[in-house]
Amino acid sequence: MKSTVPVERPWLEALRMFARNPSAIGGMVLLASVLAVALLGPWLMPADPFEIAAAPLTPPFSAEAWLGTDYLGRDVLTTLIHGGRATLLVGVVAALLSVVIGITLGAMAGYYGGRVDSALMRVTEFFQVLPALLFAMVVVTLFSPTLVTVTLAIGIVSWTGTARLTRAEFMKVRGLEFVRAERAIGARDARIIWKVILPNAFPPLVVSATLAVGAAILFEAGLSFLGLGDPNQMSWGLMIGSSRQYVLTSWWAVAFPGVAIFITVLAVSLIGDGLNDALNPKLRER
Amino acid sequence: MRAVQFTLSRLLQGLALVLAVVVLNFVLVHAAPGDPVETIAGASGGMSEELKAALRVQYGLDKPLAAQLGVYLGKVAGGDLGYSYFFNLPVAGLIAERVPATLLLVITAVLGAFVIGTVLGVLSSRKPNGLLSQFINTLSLVGFAAPVFWTGIMLVILFASVLPIFPVSGMRAIDSAGASGFTDALDVLHHLVLPALTLGLVYLAQYSRLSRASMLDVLGSDFIRTARAKGLSNRVVLYKHALRNAVLPVVTILGLQFGNVMAGAILVETVFNWPGLGRLAFESVLRRDYPTILGVLLFSSIVVVVMNLLTDYCYRLIDPRIKTS
Numbered sequence: 001m002k003s004t005v006p007v008e009r010p011w012l013e014a015l016r017m018f019a020r021n022p023s024a025i026g027g028m029v030l031l032a033s034v035l036a037v038a039l040l041g042p043w044l045m046p047a048d049p050f051e052i053a054a055a056p057l058t059p060p061f062s063a064e065a066w067l068g069t070d071y072l073g074r075d076v077l078t079t080l081i082h083g084g085r086a087t088l089l090v091g092v093v094a095a096l097l098s099v100v101i102g103i104t105l106g107a108m109a110g111y112y113g114g115r116v117d118s119a120l121m122r123v124t125e126f127f128q129v130l131p132a133l134l135f136a137m138v139v140v141t142l143f144s145p146t147l148v149t150v151t152l153a154i155g156i157v158s159w160t161g162t163a164r165l166t167r168a169e170f171m172k173v174r175g176l177e178f179v180r181a182e183r184a185i186g187a188r189d190a191r192i193i194w195k196v197i198l199p200n201a202f203p204p205l206v207v208s209a210t211l212a213v214g215a216a217i218l219f220e221a222g223l224s225f226l227g228l229g230d231p232n233q234m235s236w237g238l239m240i241g242s243s244r245q246y247v248l249t250s251w252w253a254v255a256f257p258g259v260a261i262f263i264t265v266l267a268v269s270l271i272g273d274g275l276n277d278a279l280n281p282k283l284r285e286r
Numbered sequence: 287m288r289a290v291q292f293t294l295s296r297l298l299q300g301l302a303l304v305l306a307v308v309v310l311n312f313v314l315v316h317a318a319p320g321d322p323v324e325t326i327a328g329a330s331g332g333m334s335e336e337l338k339a340a341l342r343v344q345y346g347l348d349k350p351l352a353a354q355l356g357v358y359l360g361k362v363a364g365g366d367l368g369y370s371y372f373f374n375l376p377v378a379g380l381i382a383e384r385v386p387a388t389l390l391l392v393i394t395a396v397l398g399a400f401v402i403g404t405v406l407g408v409l410s411s412r413k414p415n416g417l418l419s420q421f422i423n424t425l426s427l428v429g430f431a432a433p434v435f436w437t438g439i440m441l442v443i444l445f446a447s448v449l450p451i452f453p454v455s456g457m458r459a460i461d462s463a464g465a466s467g468f469t470d471a472l473d474v475l476h477h478l479v480l481p482a483l484t485l486g487l488v489y490l491a492q493y494s495r496l497s498r499a500s501m502l503d504v505l506g507s508d509f510i511r512t513a514r515a516k517g518l519s520n521r522v523v524l525y526k527h528a529l530r531n532a533v534l535p536v537v538t539i540l541g542l543q544f545g546n547v548m549a550g551a552i553l554v555e556t557v558f559n560w561p562g563l564g565r566l567a568f569e570s571v572l573r574r575d576y577p578t579i580l581g582v583l584l585f586s587s588i589v590v591v592v593m594n595l596l597t598d599y600c601y602r603l604i605d606p607r608i609k610t611s
Contacts, residue, residue, distance in 0.1 A: 133552055247443055
């Protein structure tokens with residue numbers, strides 16, 4: 001059957017749109033490969049990434065080390081595979097954290113309005129004024145850098161965009177008829193917020209959550225590049241930061257982890273763009 | 287009259303935000319385990335208990351927290367940000383010394399990206415599926431996905447070994463002391479090229495995409511059709527009617543972004559050893575130089591508040607319909 005009638009199952013239609021978008025599929029494939037390597041990597045490359053594998057500064061594409069070794073003789077391919085785990089884990093969890101904080105605060109502000117709204121918006125403004133990276137650096141240094149503090153620090157400084165978006169969506173929807181109908185039959189606020197309004201605000205939020213993952217990965221990479229990540233956890237940013245001084249003698253130790261970050265974030269943004277086209281069809285012409 | 291009232295209330299709001307930043311940072315630093323005197327003692331290789339106690343008194347660390355906060359707030363209000371534990375110099379002076387370098391870097395990068403990005407956006411909006419549009423799409427993806435510090439290092443590799451036409455470190459040549467004004471300016475500009483390019487690429491990626499989307503949006507609206515129907519030339523329609531409206535969202539983003547421009551400055555300044563505020567912040571974090579960190583954080587937040595106020599103002603200059611409501 002051809003769908004000449006209005007779409008009855010918008011999610012299915014969106015999925016079809018997404019599957020027909022070559023760059024979105026490309027993003028999915030890229031991300032799936034990165035995830036597969038990160039998950040299976042330690043079985044493929046069981047060596048300790050901090051261990052010395054060959055002579056320091058072995059160039060890439062040699063028999064002992066396919067991607068070369070860094071200034072300490074650590075194998076770049078092994079560190080790359082192990083380092084992806086921390087970067088991806090922190091990126092995804094921090095993004096989730098920021099989205100949860102953002103949606104909760106934004107939903108309350110947009111739904112209740114009035115004093116709740118202005119109080120929450122002051123908090124949001126406050127976090128927008130704080131220089132995010134600098135603040136995260138301070139938090140991480142003060143409370144010793146571990147995976148947990150790094151994740152918390154990133155989550156805490158990056159929720160403001162989601163909060164503003166959620167608030168705007170809630171304000172648009174809260175006065176509409178079907179919401180008033182729910183209220184008329186005596187539904188509680190919690191039900192209206194989570195079950196009635198939130199699903200309607202979902203399309204833009206899904207897109208912004210996807211982009212948040214990319215931003216969080218970059219944030220983590222920046223922190224560990226500065227040497228403020230968990231020092232016991234190999235990560236892509238740490239690889240770049242620690243080999244930075246030797247870059248003129250071993251470009252490969254810096255170039256490859258950067259390519260890995262680039263590919264991962266690129267994959268996530270391609271998926272985000274694809275979701276945007278599929279879920280917000282009004283903007284499709286762009 | 288209403289405009290004055292509006293400006294005043296915005297100023298008060300901004301002041302309250304800055305005050306909140308001061309209090310938060312103070313609380314954070316004091317909630318953390320460890321004490322700066324121990325850090326100083328560790329750095330100088332051991333210290334007697336009497337000396338430690340004397341230092342605590344000198345820095346006021348022996349007083350109750352509330353009193354320390356009160357003293358800090360009072361001093362900040364008077365422009366005194368305390369003494370750096372590391373340099374033993376006034377923090378305000380240290381910051382003032384570093385501000386010009388960061389300003390030069392950030393303004394060059396952001397303004398350059400804004401101008402080039404807007405031009406690219408306008409040019410590409412004439413052919414929504416043309417080559418330039420595709421270039422902008424690619425650029426915006428690449429510019430977002432490539433970590434800025436990595437792009438910087440890749441440029442360092444390129445320009446240090448392969449194509450040594452731009453210096454890759456610092457702000458002046460080592461042997462440049464005592465150079466005359468003009469030679470000195472040229473030297474600084476020469477050193478500025480790579481850091482500004484690195485930082486600017488990130489913003490160029492965003493601005494070109496944003497201004498392209500915004501132009502396409504505006505070009506589809508009724509008043510553009512009217513303008514064309516009046517027989518106005520394409521040039522006038524594009525630059526006088528469309529651009530003025532299309533540039534609004536870009537200006538908004540530009541203003542909002544000053545909060546995270548500092549992030550870019552920290553990373554880029556670290557890569558290129560650019561002697562600015564970002565590197566001062568980074569080094570102070572490593573040294574646990576609390577007064578300096580607090581000072582830089584406070585200063586950056588004040589800059590963001592001021593930039594937001596200025597954005598509001600620019601907004602009203604560009605679009606006179608936006609009243610002070």
